[in-house]
Amino acid sequence: MRYARVSVGGRAVWGRVGEEDIELLTGSPLEGDPEVIGGVPRATAVWLPPVVPPVFYAVGMNYPRHIEHVGAATPDRPEVGYRANNALTGHGWPIVKPAEVEGRFEAEPELVAVIGRTLRHASYDEARKSVFGWTIGNDVSARTWQHEDRTFWRSKNSDTFKPMGPWIETDVNALAQTTTLRVNGEVRAAFPTGDMVFDPFDYIVEITRHITLHPGDVLWMGAESTCQIEPSDTVDVEISGIGVLSNPVQREGNRA
Amino acid sequence: MRYARVSVGGRAVWGRVGEEDIELLTGSPLEGDPEVIGGVPRATAVWLPPVVPPVFYAVGMNYPRHIEHVGAATPDRPEVGYRANNALTGHGWPIVKPAEVEGRFEAEPELVAVIGRTLRHASYDEARKSVFGWTIGNDVSARTWQHEDRTFWRSKNSDTFKPMGPWIETDVNALAQTTTLRVNGEVRAAFPTGDMVFDPFDYIVEITRHITLHPGDVLWMGAESTCQIEPSDTVDVEISGIGVLSNPVQREGNRA
Numbered sequence: 001m002r003y004a005r006v007s008v009g010g011r012a013v014w015g016r017v018g019e020e021d022i023e024l025l026t027g028s029p030l031e032g033d034p035e036v037i038g039g040v041p042r043a044t045a046v047w048l049p050p051v052v053p054p055v056f057y058a059v060g061m062n063y064p065r066h067i068e069h070v071g072a073a074t075p076d077r078p079e080v081g082y083r084a085n086n087a088l089t090g091h092g093w094p095i096v097k098p099a100e101v102e103g104r105f106e107a108e109p110e111l112v113a114v115i116g117r118t119l120r121h122a123s124y125d126e127a128r129k130s131v132f133g134w135t136i137g138n139d140v141s142a143r144t145w146q147h148e149d150r151t152f153w154r155s156k157n158s159d160t161f162k163p164m165g166p167w168i169e170t171d172v173n174a175l176a177q178t179t180t181l182r183v184n185g186e187v188r189a190a191f192p193t194g195d196m197v198f199d200p201f202d203y204i205v206e207i208t209r210h211i212t213l214h215p216g217d218v219l220w221m222g223a224e225s226t227c228q229i230e231p232s233d234t235v236d237v238e239i240s241g242i243g244v245l246s247n248p249v250q251r252e253g254n255r256a
Numbered sequence: 257m258r259y260a261r262v263s264v265g266g267r268a269v270w271g272r273v274g275e276e277d278i279e280l281l282t283g284s285p286l287e288g289d290p291e292v293i294g295g296v297p298r299a300t301a302v303w304l305p306p307v308v309p310p311v312f313y314a315v316g317m318n319y320p321r322h323i324e325h326v327g328a329a330t331p332d333r334p335e336v337g338y339r340a341n342n343a344l345t346g347h348g349w350p351i352v353k354p355a356e357v358e359g360r361f362e363a364e365p366e367l368v369a370v371i372g373r374t375l376r377h378a379s380y381d382e383a384r385k386s387v388f389g390w391t392i393g394n395d396v397s398a399r400t401w402q403h404e405d406r407t408f409w410r411s412k413n414s415d416t417f418k419p420m421g422p423w424i425e426t427d428v429n430a431l432a433q434t435t436t437l438r439v440n441g442e443v444r445a446a447f448p449t450g451d452m453v454f455d456p457f458d459y460i461v462e463i464t465r466h467i468t469l470h471p472g473d474v475l476w477m478g479a480e481s482t483c484q485i486e487p488s489d490t491v492d493v494e495i496s497g498i499g500v501l502s503n504p505v506q507r508e509g510n511r512a
Binding site: 079086157158 | 405
């Protein structure tokens with residue numbers, strides 16, 4: 001099943017995504033068993049981030065070839081960082097490159113686990129069962145800021161820097177897929193989605209030793225490869241079996 | 257005015273705090289002008305974190321004497337980090353010290369700004385007007401983890417490590433107050449709340465150059481002094497003109 005959130009008359013509404021239409025639901029599938037209250041054509045849907053997480057977890061340095069490429073040490077245990085909800089945007093919406101950003105401005109194609117239950121002290125098997133489904137994230141990063149700043153606050157969390165979507169796929173073996181990054185239709189990177197140092201369930205086991213996970217929390221799993229993006233580009237992140245997250249890149253406009 | 261969230265029959269309900277009673281409200285004062293629907297005695301209230309923020313911002317290295325004490329460089333511009341909502345707990349609830357934590361386990365008494373409106377590209381004057389009110393935070397930190405880990409994930413964000421409350425005070429000149437940290441009634445630190453390198457409005461101006469702030473976002477402003485806390489202690493953070501945030505410290509229990 002594919003679940004999304006779409007904008008209907010300015011309101012965020014959960015939907016079940018079919019081939020032609022999206023069935024609109026009474027509520028979140030993370031909080032019960034919602035009923036169908038209508039439908040909209042999929043072709044004209046306005047996609048929102050499929051969930052606004054209570055906590056937004058993100059992983060770095062989780063693909064061996066990426067770690068080798070940047071010359072970092074391989075982590076000896078799963079550790080997480082955070083991203084911020086202001087930066088979320090949906091499938092089809094622009095990534096806005098701030099006027100002040102110079103140097104490398106990059107896309108990072110990531111698998112995202114969406115947590116489906118309240119969870120503490122999880123076993124590996126409980127961690128597997130706790131994932132409601134999978135979506136796609138683009139961890140857009142301004143490298144100059146990333147190197148200049150004490151935290152990732154603006155390098156990775158400026159408005160629109162975290163496209164996520166288009167939907168949550170509940171029926172896929174996410175770790176057996178391929179992640180492909182395209183700019184204007186041209187493949188810039190492709191790698192086995194599951195070729196990770198620690199898998200999502202390893203992270204969930206480690207996180208929940210100290211932290212309660214909640215339904216709707218998301219865990220972004222890192223990227224093996226990244227690529228430069230520029231205003232007027234369109235950047236697609238595809239994970240086979242899940243879908244394609246596509247966003248145009250825009251230059252920040254003049255302020256009124 | 258003082259606004260809080262209290263637990264009533266297992267539900268989180270907003271309230272307006274009086275001397276004897278809490279008037280229960282139809283909704284959040286951050287989202288409109290709620291009406292009174294009842295009341296509960298203040299003495300028996302079960303306090304929740306006064307807000308669950310869309311984004312949880314936190315500042316480090318913001319008091320000159322603290323910076324001098326740790327031998328750090330004084331920041332030349334306002335930068336923020338993040339904390340996580342799982343760690344929030346209310347006034348009166350236990351801070352749970354994990355069984356694995358050794359070494360310094362410390363309280364950090366902090367002023368918290370609660371944002372009241374949607375805000376981008378704010379002037380200093382707009383930043384001043386954007387703060388709905390002020391509350392109190394205790395940025396509990398496990399120093400060994402803080403030094404060992406790549407991020408602050410478990411050192412500052414383990415469950416119960418972020419007491420906040422007891423309420424939001426809307427009518428106070430927060431920067432003209434005194435912050436006092438007490439353990440078991442004994443004063444361990446006291447400092448002028450407003451003796452900061454950058455004040456909350458400086459941070460809001462800088463944040464909103466790149467980021468949209470939303471109603472309910474919180475900004476924790478850092479601490480000048482910290483102190484060790486241990487299971488069976490009670491730790492109070494008082495900010496004059498706002499109130500007292502008090503929490504007992506417990507050792508993590510055996511797991512079933």
